[in-house]
Amino acid sequence: MTFRFRSSNFAESRAEQPFWPTLLRFFPYLWARRGRVVAALLCLAGAKLATVGLPLALKVIIDDLAPSGQVLLLPIGLLLLYGLLRFAAALFTELREILFARVTQESIRRLALEVFRHLHALSLRFHLERQTGGISRDIERGAHAIGTLINYTLYSILPTLVEIVLVLAILIVRYDPVFALITFASLVVYIVFTLTVSNWRIQIRRRVNETDSAANAHAIDSLMNYETVKYFNNEDYEARRYDQHLRQWAEAATQSQVSLSFLNLGQQAIIVAGVTLIMWQAAKGVTEGVMSVGDLVLVNAFMMQLYMPLNFLGVVYREIRQSLADIERMFALLHARQEIVDDPGAIPLERRPQEIHFDDAHFAYDAKRPILRGVEFRIPAGHTVAVVGASGAGKSTLARLLFRFYDVTAGSIRFDGRDIRGFAQSSLRAAIGIVPQDTVLFNDTLFYNIQYGNPGASREEVLLAARAAQLDAFVARLPEGYETRVGERGLKLSGGEKQRVAIARALLKNPALLIFDEATSALDSRTEQAIQSQLEAVAQGRTTLVIAHRLSTIMNADEILVMEEGRIVERGKHSELLAKNGAYAQMWALQKTEDKEWESGAGNQ
Ligand SMILES: Nc1ncnc2c1ncn2[C@@H]1O[C@H](COP(=O)(O)OP(=O)(O)OP(=O)(O)O)[C@@H](O)[C@H]1O
Numbered sequence: 001m002t003f004r005f006r007s008s009n010f011a012e013s014r015a016e017q018p019f020w021p022t023l024l025r026f027f028p029y030l031w032a033r034r035g036r037v038v039a040a041l042l043c044l045a046g047a048k049l050a051t052v053g054l055p056l057a058l059k060v061i062i063d064d065l066a067p068s069g070q071v072l073l074l075p076i077g078l079l080l081l082y083g084l085l086r087f088a089a090a091l092f093t094e095l096r097e098i099l100f101a102r103v104t105q106e107s108i109r110r111l112a113l114e115v116f117r118h119l120h121a122l123s124l125r126f127h128l129e130r131q132t133g134g135i136s137r138d139i140e141r142g143a144h145a146i147g148t149l150i151n152y153t154l155y156s157i158l159p160t161l162v163e164i165v166l167v168l169a170i171l172i173v174r175y176d177p178v179f180a181l182i183t184f185a186s187l188v189v190y191i192v193f194t195l196t197v198s199n200w201r202i203q204i205r206r207r208v209n210e211t212d213s214a215a216n217a218h219a220i221d222s223l224m225n226y227e228t229v230k231y232f233n234n235e236d237y238e239a240r241r242y243d244q245h246l247r248q249w250a251e252a253a254t255q256s257q258v259s260l261s262f263l264n265l266g267q268q269a270i271i272v273a274g275v276t277l278i279m280w281q282a283a284k285g286v287t288e289g290v291m292s293v294g295d296l297v298l299v300n301a302f303m304m305q306l307y308m309p310l311n312f313l314g315v316v317y318r319e320i321r322q323s324l325a326d327i328e329r330m331f332a333l334l335h336a337r338q339e340i341v342d343d344p345g346a347i348p349l350e351r352r353p354q355e356i357h358f359d360d361a362h363f364a365y366d367a368k369r370p371i372l373r374g375v376e377f378r379i380p381a382g383h384t385v386a387v388v389g390a391s392g393a394g395k396s397t398l399a400r401l402l403f404r405f406y407d408v409t410a411g412s413i414r415f416d417g418r419d420i421r422g423f424a425q426s427s428l429r430a431a432i433g434i435v436p437q438d439t440v441l442f443n444d445t446l447f448y449n450i451q452y453g454n455p456g457a458s459r460e461e462v463l464l465a466a467r468a469a470q471l472d473a474f475v476a477r478l479p480e481g482y483e484t485r486v487g488e489r490g491l492k493l494s495g496g497e498k499q500r501v502a503i504a505r506a507l508l509k510n511p512a513l514l515i516f517d518e519a520t521s522a523l524d525s526r527t528e529q530a531i532q533s534q535l536e537a538v539a540q541g542r543t544t545l546v547i548a549h550r551l552s553t554i555m556n557a558d559e560i561l562v563m564e565e566g567r568i569v570e571r572g573k574h575s576e577l578l579a580k581n582g583a584y585a586q587m588w589a590l591q592k593t594e595d596k597e598w599e600s601g602a603g604n605q
């Protein structure tokens with residue numbers, strides 16, 4: 001009983017999973033390597049033949065040495081054969097392991113890769129709703145379970161089965177059928193007994209774990225509330241409650257031990273009964289003169305050899321069930337439905353500036369809360385449209401819909417008149433470049449992160465993009481320059497630096513359609529102005545959607561849309577909107593005074 005933080009006994013409670021369906025789904029992965037599997041199985045057979053040959057050789061040796069009146073000769077050949085058989089068994093076993101190692105690792109590799117690809121294919125919604133930690137644990141466990149499953153079935157169960165068949169065959173062919181009968185019957189009883197008791201024990205083991213966790217949880221909770229316990233002088237009360245849990249745990253743990261002893265004793269009783277019966281029959285055979293002493297040793301050796309691996313049957317059974325449950329979870333990930341799938345008739349989106357049309361688009365992340373309520377606007381090919389509005393109005397949602405992370409719930413989004421759902425997703429995403437509102441970087445170098453926009457780009461192109469994004473002055477000050485590592489999620493960079501990396505990589509992607517979602521919000525005014533002209537130059541000739549808070553950055557847009565609660569409430573050019581004296585004009589006035597205050601404040605310092 002130790003203190004451990006443990007969330008739950010997930011592992012045990014998952015043991016209730018369908019057995020065969022999982023196993024069957026797993027076999028295609030083995031089948032892909034059938035050549036090696038067959039070779040490994042041949043080695044397995046070889047090893048087992050050698051093992052079964054051992055008692056046979058032993059019998060001949062003993063019979064040779066049995067006093068029969070003549071001078072005893074050393075059966076050198078037989079002794080050598082005996083040694084050879086022992087070595088052959090080991091050799092074939094190792095060969096099998098070598099042959100199979102690749103199969104196991106390859107299956108794990110292929111499956112893990114498939115799951116990984118699939119996870120990237122799943123929708124944003126899936127990933128927002130799941131804990132990444134939980135998913136990676138499922139993959140890890142699943143991959144590990146495959147190894148366990150292969151190990152136990154192929155290295156433990158299958159060899160034992162092969163051996164049983166061989167031994168039974170020899171017994172039937174060479175001796176009275178009653179030997180085979182006794183062996184077979186006692187094996188069946190043994191296996192049924194073991195599996196039954198093991199199943200029953202799984203419940204007990206689970207209770208041990210549950211009570212253990214409960215006791216732990218209580219102890220930790222109580223200790224973390226140390227002060228409160230003291231304030232109310234409740235040490236005894238806490239101890240009594242802890243003891244309640246401990247009592248339950250002790251009860252369950254005792255039961256577990258008793259049941260284990262019962263299992264062990266029962267197994268031994270069955271073995272002893274079988275062996276005694278066999279020996280009795282053999283001894284009778286010897287006294288009747290139909291069997292030799294060597295035969296007696298042989299049948300005894302066979303029985304012992306058979307039962308040895310079966311000792312672990314209970315453990316093997318439990319492990320296999322656990323592995324199947326883990327694999328099942330991994331497959332469940334694999335079978336998670338893709339929310340956004342390509343139409344069978346989907347065509348690639350051409351990489352040229354096109355007209356984007358939000359045609360009365362409605363959207364909700366959650367059916368109970370509409371986010372977009374009939375958004376209608378067009379960005380003519382090669383033009384720039386800006387969206388402004390309060391936080392939460394649904395601006396970034398427009399960008400997510402353009403990338404087709406989600407589908408509109410009503411209305412449509414059209415590229416040159418064709419519905420977005422008619423294009424292949426990968427071509428769609430290849431055609432659009434975005435500087436997202438929050439930039440997250442890979443835990444790698446600056447260079448890597450910029451080049452990510454186009455992994456095929458040359459070093460010169462990367463540096464050019466970095467310069468356009470005003471990164472070069474900053475990088476020049478870094479001791480390691482572009483080889484500087486940016487830390488987990490890019491946390492070693494300031495917000496403005498991350499944003500410039502995002503701009504550089506969007507430029508490097510050189511897309512026909514551009515989205516800037518608050519692309520310069522984290523920059524100081526001077527850097528913003530420097531980048532602004534670059535961005536406007538880049539936007540020339542591309543269909544561009546700009547989302548911005550600072551209105552001075554979008555003054556030159558061909559059209560400005562003001563969004564409020566999922567609707568466009570005003571639209572027009574900067575000057576028109578100012579003339580209207582509506583929401584936009586208000587925002588503009590507000591920002592003007594803020595800027596003035598900021599300037600005069602800065603001037604005072
Ligand atoms: N995955 C999601 N699930 C549920 N609701 C979401 C999800 N993503 C965003 N929302 C909600 O949708 C609304 C619009 O979000 P959106 O990101 O489009 O706002 P925004 O206009 O870009 O705001 P901001 O100016 O703050 O960036 C918000 O109220 C937000 O809470």
Ligand SMILES: [Mg+2]
Nearest residue numbers: 395396397437
């Ligand atoms: Mg946003």
